[in-house]
Amino acid sequence: MIHQILILAKSRKFNNFCIAGIDIDSAKWMRLVSDNNEIDGAISSKQAPFSPLDIIKVNIIKKTPILFQPENYLVDFSYPIKKIKTIDTEALLDIVYPCIKQPYTYLFYNTNPFLLYNEIQTLDSSLLIAIVDNIYFFRNSYGKIKANFIYNNFTYNNISVTDPSTYKTAPIFYQKALIIISLPHNPCNEKYYKFVANIFPIN
CATH class of the missing domain: 2.40.50 (OB fold (Dihydrolipoamide Acetyltransferase, E2P))
Known part of the structure; x- marks a missing residue:
């Protein structure tokens, strides 16, 4: 189809x-x-x-x-x-409005960078889209790209990032952005890490 x-x-x-x-x-x-x-x-x-x-x-x-x-x-x-x-x-925001008009309490269950097995079992989706504030991309001590940001007045720290555009631009800060977060189906050390899969800065 x-x-x-x-x-x-x-x-x-x-x-x-x-x-x-x-x-x-x-x-x-x-x-x-x-x-x-x-x-x-x-x-x-x-x-x-x-x-x-x-x-x-x-x-x-x-x-x-x-x-x-x-x-x-x-x-x-x-x-x-x-x-x-x-x-x-601008057109993107119009199209995805049905997905973001009702804010989540948390982005996938909690503010942690990962979910445990009993937590991920409660979800019915592995993708979400949200508008976040004060998002900062940086490299940690292992050279991995991570993100800190605020959503619904909660702070998220050390969220993993797989958006290739950040590999060359980090460290970088945006006051507001629309992000895509994805969950894996396989754990790493019994943890299901949240990934920022893409970012769209908002002026």
Whole structure:
């Protein structure tokens, strides 16, 4: 089935990409995946000649939900992916308004950088979008990009970042931004880390 999708995240995963966006017709999340189990369903750069804020036309074979990631959809790469257009941040805010009009109490259960197994079990989504304040991207002592920010008057510190655009720009501060946060389906040391998968600064 053909879908028009607004791409909101194209973050690094196993030297390839984890790609997610919102279906233009339904306003529901869709994470686009391949059938390559060796890279955990990631998509190669050759398969994904598009960027965040692009609206694309893609053929979906079927919905392929997995544990803790119910939004996954298998892409038919035999059908050429067509870029329809690129939108700006103002248009983005209009499109995603249904997703952000009712603020969350917390961004995925708590303010911690990760969830435990009993916590992630309570969620019915692994993707969310939110407007945050005073977001600061920096490299920690291990060279990893992290983010600190404020949401709903709560402070979040040391949140992992997979948005490639921050790798060259950090450290950098934005007073306000729209961010995409993603959760993995596999834990690291029994922890499911939250990832800032993309950031859109707001003037």
